[in-house]
Amino acid sequence: MAGTVHIVGAGLAGLAAAVELAEQGRRVVVHEAAKFAGGRCRSYYDAQIGMTIDNGNHLLLSGNRSAFDFLRRVGGLDALTGTSEAEFPFADLATGERWTLRPNSGRLPWWILDSRRRVPGSRAPDYLAPISVLRASAPATVGDVMPCHGPLYDRLWRPVLLAALNTEPCDADARLAAQILRETFGAGGQACRPFIAAGGLSAAFVEPALRHLDARGADIRFGRPLRGIQLGQTRAEALEFGEARIELEPEDAVILAVPAQVAWALVPGLSVPDRFHAIVNAHFRIAPPPGQPLFLGVINGVTEWLFAYPDRLSVTISCADRLVDEPRAELAAAIWREVASLTGLAPELPRWQIVRERRATFAATPAQEARRPETRTSTANLFLAGDWTRTGLPSTIEGSIRSGLNAATALSRSADAPRQSRAAA
Numbered sequence: 001m002a003g004t005v006h007i008v009g010a011g012l013a014g015l016a017a018a019v020e021l022a023e024q025g026r027r028v029v030v031h032e033a034a035k036f037a038g039g040r041c042r043s044y045y046d047a048q049i050g051m052t053i054d055n056g057n058h059l060l061l062s063g064n065r066s067a068f069d070f071l072r073r074v075g076g077l078d079a080l081t082g083t084s085e086a087e088f089p090f091a092d093l094a095t096g097e098r099w100t101l102r103p104n105s106g107r108l109p110w111w112i113l114d115s116r117r118r119v120p121g122s123r124a125p126d127y128l129a130p131i132s133v134l135r136a137s138a139p140a141t142v143g144d145v146m147p148c149h150g151p152l153y154d155r156l157w158r159p160v161l162l163a164a165l166n167t168e169p170c171d172a173d174a175r176l177a178a179q180i181l182r183e184t185f186g187a188g189g190q191a192c193r194p195f196i197a198a199g200g201l202s203a204a205f206v207e208p209a210l211r212h213l214d215a216r217g218a219d220i221r222f223g224r225p226l227r228g229i230q231l232g233q234t235r236a237e238a239l240e241f242g243e244a245r246i247e248l249e250p251e252d253a254v255i256l257a258v259p260a261q262v263a264w265a266l267v268p269g270l271s272v273p274d275r276f277h278a279i280v281n282a283h284f285r286i287a288p289p290p291g292q293p294l295f296l297g298v299i300n301g302v303t304e305w306l307f308a309y310p311d312r313l314s315v316t317i318s319c320a321d322r323l324v325d326e327p328r329a330e331l332a333a334a335i336w337r338e339v340a341s342l343t344g345l346a347p348e349l350p351r352w353q354i355v356r357e358r359r360a361t362f363a364a365t366p367a368q369e370a371r372r373p374e375t376r377t378s379t380a381n382l383f384l385a386g387d388w389t390r391t392g393l394p395s396t397i398e399g400s401i402r403s404g405l406n407a408a409t410a411l412s413r414s415a416d417a418p419r420q421s422r423a424a425a
């Protein structure tokens with residue numbers, strides 16, 4: 001298939017597919033509804049706080065191999081800031097305790113035998129509880145296979161899994177949790193080094209990708225919401241963008257890299273996740289105090305993770321459906337009280353912004369997992385990408401980039417198949 005590939009949606013899934021195909025020398029056109037790329041992973045200038053912030057703090061771990069490879073390819077890697085060792089500092093707001101979890105770098109987890117590297121009050125055997133999650137084969141929740149209580153659960157497994165799954169871990173799909181654990185903690189400390197885009201998500205993920213695509217001749221069109229796909233018996237025949245319509249040539253293909261609910265409306269009969277959870281971020285315009293770690297896990301507060309950027313402090317709260325209708329100013333004040341107590345900064349509320357992404361991720365439950373579609377569709381030249389497709393991972397940067405690569409690979413294979421059968425004939 002030497003025709004044009006139309007990629008609809010310039011979130012990370014669409015960008016990853018576009019980068020892969022443009023590098024293969026394919027003609028790529030990206031159609032994005034918004035005036036900007038990045039989707040749920042981007043920076044923007046916010047007038048209330050008077051600075052450029054991200055829609056939400058995003059944490060990467062060094063085990064997110066597709067995300068790192070994408071950044072390496074497009075030239076965004078230098079925009080990440082991380083630690084040279086796997087270190088997870090935590091604070092307990094109820095007791096005032098502080099500790100740093102320090103997994104050793106190799107696969108053999110001898111760190112659980114060293115009380116200085118563990119969660120205070122935990123014992124080495126407590127760390128073996130997730131083994132039953134790793135063994136889960138049939139659909140089950142984490143709560144079905146592992147006890148969701150106790151000090152180590154509250155201080156380690158719950159915060160880590162909640163952040164990764166954006167779903168209360170006891171209700172979350174055990175196999176999704178297992179895949180996260182396998183690719184990070186299970187792979188040793190070298191796969192758990194934390195990274196953030198200190199200069200903003202767009203500077204790391206989006207702008208370098210757009211430059212990379214531009215240099216390879218890809219055509220990126222903004223402000224172009226796809227309104228309909230004309231489907232024939234076996235092929236997508238046209239794309240409808242309101243007034244504009246693109247007739248697809250026989251060798252053209254389409255990758256739909258839009259959010260789940262948009263794809264559902266465009267493709268009749270498509271099964272997609274239909275339950276979502278919110279993520280709330282509170283941004284405060286104030287420089288972090290000296291020595292503030294890049295990020296801090298917080299137990300027993302509304303605050304769950306506190307991120308330190310050069311010019312601001314920023315809080316993430318996962319699975320935050322309960323907070324989406326809270327009055328914004330009260331929420332900002334309550335969160336700032338916690339941040340001030342964690343950092344020793346003055347109690348006066350700095351300039352702030354609350355960003356609530358109501359449909360931040362699909363709910364990572366077994367029922368929702370069962371609704372995720374494969375990359376290929378019953379239409380030969382129509383492929384799906386997006387963190388909600390069947391990647392084996394929850395809704396994450398890693399999952400969305402892998403979904404884009406999966407779509408590019410499936411498309412290239414389907415293009416090669418007729419060529420190979422012609423050659424064999």
Ligand SMILES: Cc1cc2nc3c(=O)[nH]c(=O)nc-3n(C[C@H](O)[C@H](O)[C@H](O)COP(=O)(O)OP(=O)(O)OC[C@H]3O[C@@H](n4cnc5c(N)ncnc54)[C@H](O)[C@@H]3O)c2cc1C
Nearest residue numbers: 009011012013033039040056058059226386387396397400
């Ligand atoms: C607040 C928040 C915090 C997060 N934190 C983390 C984290 O710490 N670590 C992590 O790994 N992941 C995190 N995630 C998840 C991560 O951001 C997403 O998994 C990822 O960005 C999804 O990318 P995507 O390309 O699959 O979808 P999207 O980003 O949703 O991209 C879809 C694109 O399609 C466009 N579109 C929609 N309709 C149309 C249409 N009709 N025509 C054309 N274009 C259309 C949209 O404008 C958008 O650009 C977080 C998400 C949020 C919201």
